Amino acid sequence: MKTSKMLRITTITMLMLLFVAAGSVFAQQKQPGGWKANMPAKYKTMKGKGDVAAGKELYIKHCKSCHGPKGLGDGPKAASMKTFPGDFSGSKFQSYSDGELYYITVIGYEEMPAYEKKVTDDEDRWALVAYMRSLKK
Numbered sequence: 256m257k258t259s260k261m262l263r264i265t266t267i268t269m270l271m272l273l274f275v276a277a278g279s280v281f282a283q284q285k286q287p288g289g290w291k292a293n294m295p296a297k298y299k300t301m302k303g304k305g306d307v308a309a310g311k312e313l314y315i316k317h318c319k320s321c322h323g324p325k326g327l328g329d330g331p332k333a334a335s336m337k338t339f340p341g342d343f344s345g346s347k348f349q350s351y352s353d354g355e356l357y358y359i360t361v362i363g364y365e366e367m368p369a370y371e372k373k374v375t376d377d378e379d380r381w382a383l384v385a386y387m388r389s390l391k392k
């Protein structure tokens with residue numbers, strides 16, 4: 256009798272621990288749907304001024320390794336990514352708003368790293384956006 260009660264308590268405790276562990280795993284996962292589903296509405300219409308030449312220098316330093324010299328997604332690191340980094344010259348990419356490009360660059364999503372801590376100056380962030388715009392075909 257005593258052992259079966261012990262067994263029951265142990266089983267219940269184990270199950271509870273399992274639920275807690277499973278819960279924390281799910282909580283760490285980003286919401287599905289990529290950046291669009293996670294982006295706060297305020298970014299969509301955000302605008303800023305950025306210098307294309309300054310953006311180019313920042314791009315070469317931080318982005319070229321994956322996105323390639325012309326933003327075609329053909330940088331040397333792109334091959335080791337699960338996802339294609341995108342074609343910055345294409346019409347789908349260029350249809351994103353400035354604020355959306357800013358959001359992706361600063362906050363990141365999935366395999367796209369966040370640059371919030373590496374590019375801290377707001378003018379530099381907008382310079383990157385301006386440079387990505389200049390890559391249009």
Ligand code: HEC
Binds near residue numbers: 336340
């Ligand atoms: C380590 C590789 C890597 C670096 C470095 C990197 N990116 Fe990305 N980026 C990615 C990948 C991979 C994706 C696609 C992610 C996905 O779709 O899940 C992406 C996506 C993007 C997108 C969205 C593309 C689209 O077509 O939707 C933008 C904008 C972007 N990156 C900008 C930048 C900028 C600006 C920098 C530099 C400040 C940068 N990235 C640096 C890997 C990188």
